[in-house]
Each structure stands twice: as C-alpha cells, then as structure tokens.
Amino acid sequence: MTQTKTRKIKTTRLKVRPIRKNSISDDIVQQIISLISSGDLKAGQRLPSERDLCVKFAASRTSLREALRCLSIMGVLTARAGEGTSVAMDGVKFMETVLQWRMSTELHDIEDLMEVRIALEGIAAASAAENGKEADLKRLQDLVAKMEVSVNDAKRFAALDLDFHLSLAKASNNKLIHDLITVIRGQLERGVAKVLQLPKAMPLSVEEHKAILQAVFARQPEEARAAMQAHLNTATLRYRAAKNKLHSPEESSHLKAAGKS
Amino acid sequence: MTQTKTRKIKTTRLKVRPIRKNSISDDIVQQIISLISSGDLKAGQRLPSERDLCVKFAASRTSLREALRCLSIMGVLTARAGEGTSVAMDGVKFMETVLQWRMSTELHDIEDLMEVRIALEGIAAASAAENGKEADLKRLQDLVAKMEVSVNDAKRFAALDLDFHLSLAKASNNKLIHDLITVIRGQLERGVAKVLQLPKAMPLSVEEHKAILQAVFARQPEEARAAMQAHLNTATLRYRAAKNKLHSPEESSHLKAAGKS
DNA sequence: ATTGTCATATTGTCATACCAATGTCAAGAT
DNA sequence: ATCTTGACATTGGTATGACAATATGACAAT
Numbered sequence: 001m002t003q004t005k006t007r008k009i010k011t012t013r014l015k016v017r018p019i020r021k022n023s024i025s026d027d028i029v030q031q032i033i034s035l036i037s038s039g040d041l042k043a044g045q046r047l048p049s050e051r052d053l054c055v056k057f058a059a060s061r062t063s064l065r066e067a068l069r070c071l072s073i074m075g076v077l078t079a080r081a082g083e084g085t086s087v088a089m090d091g092v093k094f095m096e097t098v099l100q101w102r103m104s105t106e107l108h109d110i111e112d113l114m115e116v117r118i119a120l121e122g123i124a125a126a127s128a129a130e131n132g133k134e135a136d137l138k139r140l141q142d143l144v145a146k147m148e149v150s151v152n153d154a155k156r157f158a159a160l161d162l163d164f165h166l167s168l169a170k171a172s173n174n175k176l177i178h179d180l181i182t183v184i185r186g187q188l189e190r191g192v193a194k195v196l197q198l199p200k201a202m203p204l205s206v207e208e209h210k211a212i213l214q215a216v217f218a219r220q221p222e223e224a225r226a227a228m229q230a231h232l233n234t235a236t237l238r239y240r241a242a243k244n245k246l247h248s249p250e251e252s253s254h255l256k257a258a259g260k261s
Numbered sequence: 262m263t264q265t266k267t268r269k270i271k272t273t274r275l276k277v278r279p280i281r282k283n284s285i286s287d288d289i290v291q292q293i294i295s296l297i298s299s300g301d302l303k304a305g306q307r308l309p310s311e312r313d314l315c316v317k318f319a320a321s322r323t324s325l326r327e328a329l330r331c332l333s334i335m336g337v338l339t340a341r342a343g344e345g346t347s348v349a350m351d352g353v354k355f356m357e358t359v360l361q362w363r364m365s366t367e368l369h370d371i372e373d374l375m376e377v378r379i380a381l382e383g384i385a386a387a388s389a390a391e392n393g394k395e396a397d398l399k400r401l402q403d404l405v406a407k408m409e410v411s412v413n414d415a416k417r418f419a420a421l422d423l424d425f426h427l428s429l430a431k432a433s434n435n436k437l438i439h440d441l442i443t444v445i446r447g448q449l450e451r452g453v454a455k456v457l458q459l460p461k462a463m464p465l466s467v468e469e470h471k472a473i474l475q476a477v478f479a480r481q482p483e484e485a486r487a488a489m490q491a492h493l494n495t496a497t498l499r500y501r502a503a504k505n506k507l508h509s510p511e512e513s514s515h516l517k518a519a520g521k522s
Numbered sequence: 523a524t525t526g527t528c529a530t531a532t533t534g535t536c537a538t539a540c541c542a543a544t545g546t547c548a549a550g551a552t
Numbered sequence: 553a554t555c556t557t558g559a560c561a562t563t564g565g566t567a568t569g570a571c572a573a574t575a576t577g578a579c580a581a582t
Contacts, residue, residue, distance in 0.1 A: 021542090023565070025330050037365035049532060060567040062323065065534090069286050070331035076366060081533035082575030091366055098359045101294055101337065112435045119380040127376075174373045179363070180441070282573090284534070310563055321536040326564085342564040343544025 024059050028067035031057075036076070036087060046086040047077070074098070098183070110191060110239070117184050118232045120177050121165065125212060125228035126221035127172035136171035137217060140164060144209050151202040158192055164209060168216075168228075194242045195235060208234065285320050289328035292318075297337070297348060307347040308338070335359070359444075371452060371500070378445050379493045381438050382426065386473060386489035387482035388433035397432035398478060401425060405470050412463040419457055425470060429477075429489075455503040456496060469495065 035041040047053065050068065054061050068085060071077040075093035079085040088094070128136065143164045150156045162185065169181040185192075195201055208231040215224035296302040308314065311329065315322050329346060332338040336354035340346040349355070389397065404425045411417045423446065430442040446453075456462055469492040476485035 021565095023330075025565090026334055029334055033362055033365050051532085062326075062566060062568085065323075066327050066330040066565095068533095069284075069327040070334050073287055073290055073328075073331050074335070074362070076362065079533065080575075081573055082531070084532060084575090091363065094363065094366070098363075101335070101355070109435075112437045115384060115435060116381065116437055116441070119384055120377065123376060123380055174376060175370075176373045176377055180377070282534095286534095312563080322538095323536065324534085329564090340564060341544080342542060343562070345544095345563065 024063040025066040025070065028057055028059065028064060029070055032067065032071060033076075041087050043087050043089050046084050049084065100186075110188070111236070113184050113187055114232065114236045114239075117181065117188070118229050118236075120181050120184070121169065121232060122225040122229045123174070124169045124172040124177055124181065125216065125224040127174060127177075128168050129216040129219050129221045129224035131173055132168075132171040132216060136167065139167050140171070140213055140216065143167065144206070144213050147202075147209060148206050151206065154193070154196045154202070157202050157205075158196055161192065161205065161209075162189075168212075191239050191242075195238045198238055198242055201238060204234075205231075285324040286327040286331065289318055289320065289325060290331055293328065293332060294337075302348050304348050305350050307345050310345060361444075361447075371449070372497070374445050374448055375493065375497045375500075378442065378449070379490050379497075381442050381445070382430065382493060383486040383490045384435070385430045385433040385438055385442065386477065386485040388435060388438075389429050390477040390480055390482045390485035392434055393432040393477060397428065400428050401432070401474055401477065404428065405467070405474050408463075408470060409467050412467065415454070415457045415463070418463050418466075419453055422453070422466065422470075429473075452500050452503075456499045459499055459503055462499060465495075466492075 032041070041047070048056065050061055050064060053068075054064050057064060068077060068079060072079045072085070075088055075091075075097050077085055078088050128140075143160050147157060147160045147164070150160060165185060166178070166182060169178040172178065196205075208227070212224060212227040212231060215227045293302070302308070309317065311322055311325060314329075315325050318325060329338060329340065333340045333346070336349055336358055338346055339349050389401075404421050408418060408421045408425070411421060426446060427439070427443060430439040433439065457466075469488070473485060473488040473492060476488045
C-alpha cells in the first residue's frame, strides 16, 4: 500500500470559507449578555416570560430554555417556577461557579494559586494604603481586634481572617482584584483551615495582620505590600508544614469517614 | 400615628432553612463536573450519546441537553452533530467566555485590568527567568527578532507582541497565570492596537522587549520582572496618551467611580 | 385577622417527532 | 486496485405540545 502516493493532489484549492452555523442557544446567550452589558437589562430586572421570549427571538422554547438555563446555572440569571426569570443581583456567584469549574476540570496547584494571591493581595494592600477610605480602614481595625480575642476559636478566627482579606481587597477599589481574590481564596479555604491547626498559628497570624494594618493606616503603600506578602509567604510555608506534618499520606479531596469500626 | 406598633413581633424566630430544589439540569452539570474532576472523564474523551445518557441519568433528553448545552457553551464540552460530545481539550476557551461575560455584565476599568496584568506578567517574567526552559526562551528570542523587522506592519507587530507575552506566560509554568493573562490580554486588545498607532511606538516597544529578553536569558528574575513591569507601565502611559490624543470621547465606556457594593 | 381555596401565570420536566451533520460501508465507476 | 458515490445508521440540533410544580393575588370562610 505504499503506493498511496501523493500525486493525488489535484483537488483545486478554492478560496471558500467553511460555513459555520452557530447554535441558536449560543446566539441567544450572546444577545442576553449584550443586553445586560448595554444596560437594557439591569440587575434584578425581570425578563419576559419564556413564551414571550420565544416569539421575540423567533425560536422554539427548547432553544430558548437551553440559553436561559445556561445563564441560570452560571448565576447570571435567577429563575424560579411561578415567579419568572430575572437578572441576578450579585455577580459574585457567577465567578464562584466559574472558578469552581475551572479548578475542578483543570488542576491548579495550590502553589500556583498562592503565587497569584500573593501578588494580588500585595496590590490590594498597597492600594488600600494609598486610596482606602477611612471607613474601610476602620473596619479592618475592628476585624483585627476581634481576631485577637478569638485565638482559641479556629472557626471564628478563619471567618474573621477571610473577612479581613476581602475587606482589604474591597478597599483597594479595584473590582477585578476583589473578584479574583474572592474566588482564589475560596479555593484555598481548606488549606487555610489546616494552617490554623498548627500550634501558635493564630497568635502569629494576629501579629502579621497588625503589621499590615499599621502600614495601611500609616498610608505607606510599599510597606503595606511588603507586610501582606510577608504574611502570605509565611502562610504558604505554614501550609507546606501542615501538609507534611499532619496526616500527610493523602491530602486530596474528601476524608472518607471510614466510620468507627 | 404609627400604632402599627412593634409589640406584634411575637412571631418566633425559627432556625429553619429555606426549601431549595435543585433543578435536574443543575444536578447533571454538577455530576459531569465531578466526573471530569475525578478523572473518570479525561480531556478529549467522548461521552455516551445523549440518548444513552438519558437512561443513565434517568432524565428526559430535554433536561440532559440543558446541562450538556450549558457545558458546551461554557467551553467545557464540545458537541457536534454526527460526531458526538466530548470533553474539551483546551480549557482556555472556558476562561475566555467567562471573563467575557464577567467583563460584559460588570464593568471593569481598563486601568484595573492593567494593574492586575502588570503584576501577573511581572511574576511570569520572573518565573520564566528562573525556571523557563531553553526552548521557550529561544522562542521568545525569535519573536523579538521578528518584531524588529515588523515595525512597519502594525497588525503583524501586534500579533507578535501578543505571542511574546503569552509565550512568556507559558514559560512561567504557572497555568493559572497563563490563563489570567490570556483573558485579560483579550480584553485589552483594542487598547493595544491603539497604542501601536502612536509614532515611534513599535521601535520603542522592541527595545523594551529586548530588555525583558536579556534579563530572562541572564536568568535574573528580579531584573526580568522590573523590565516587564517597566514595559507595561510605559504601555499604560502610552495608552492614556493615545486615548486622549486620538478621537477620545467615545467608547471607553468605563468611568471609574467609587463603587459601593 | 388569619386561614383556606381557587384561578392564573410562570418555570420545570417530559415525550415525541423531525431535521441536519457526520461516519460507515458496500456497490459501482475509473 | 483505487476512487467516487450513494444509501444508511448514528448523533446532535430544533420544534411542538402536554402536564407538573410553584408563586402570586383575589376572594371566601372561619
């Protein structure tokens, strides 16, 4: 069969473009996104009923529903039977599901996440020191004070820690950074809980947060960045220690409660 | 006046949770994500036909399709008539649609994007200098060489520039950073084109890329980071200039306001 | 004033049918 | 032998109708 030679290339090279039919659902999704983008659909606003939208889009209810359902699952829309469909109020759920998917379908190393997180939270700290409003800074102060008296309650401490970092990200006044930090932190939640189990972890963490807070209050962007990045670097080291020290063999997803035999 | 007094609050505060019925499509989506996450479904692998999946999930084809369609639109699956449905090979499309949606439904300032980009590409340059493989570095060198002889072809230059930055991000060996840079860069594409219209923009850009390249080849992470961030900072300044000089008023549509949310 | 009931509108689910695109493979043409 | 062609089966894409489940408001009953 080696004589299946190449001389058979007499097929003329026509300059045509492949025809591509975008699916109807795809099209509808894009249109709705555009409507939201242009402001014709505002957050919380209700959409016409599915049957009405069918005729507006000149599509079947099947195709329309595939589009609406997709947007609902992603958190862009909220739909409930009897009530109708409306634009979601908070776009955060969207990013949450998204990163959850991303993290699930494509493995990202914890170290990769931390590398990005260190950079972003560094920016956030610097920006907060530079531009943060007094109210935001006050809130950070309160949170650190609460952390200081919660060093014996790991669960509460973790919640306060999360609140601190997100509040600081918000104070940076860069919404993209706030979004990214939120979703990345969500992926690291388990790791955070582990780190806090280490002895002295919480008191040390309080001191580090105090250092960040001080730099932010002093309106020293670079110091704030350095303090934040130092905090997260040691947190990364503590995570590695926790990972190796504590039941190291398996670290993966879920503990399979083997039950008390 | 207000005799609708408050004493009527004897309604006991019960700790109950609202009833929530997850839709079938939602459930199927979660299950498929889990299958991909657990490795039971690998990238490129084909799923059973829709009609088969119907019986496996014990759901109607409508519900099943709403789930599959959602995953297809988001880029997690790829489906074509006659061929079947399979797990997408390239997860980048997913992040692209995601950020596109996010950018559309929630306004992000160009400056916010650049701030994040500067940090991430700084990391990428440093990591590439530290860990980049020789082949990756060689590719960067080739790209800069091509850029140097393309200073009169803005379109080609822009493509080479994009290639350079993404290749460097890839060389950093941090997939999350590569993803984020890719999508952020996608949002900035128009801005990049504008900047290159400025006089001397391309020759200057070449020099800056050479500086980055040199630092990376010298295996000097901090120098590489500094060179990259200097490059992007001047690019930002050039963008502002281009925005103000050229027909400015229209189209940016992002005005930064202290968003409270 | 609270509760029960009903009508109505809307989303959620299902079953069925048909269309369009793709792959398979055998029959026929060269 | 090799290539083309066409029929056929498989599969995703679309459309339609029907019914269930849920939320809302009006209204009667207690």
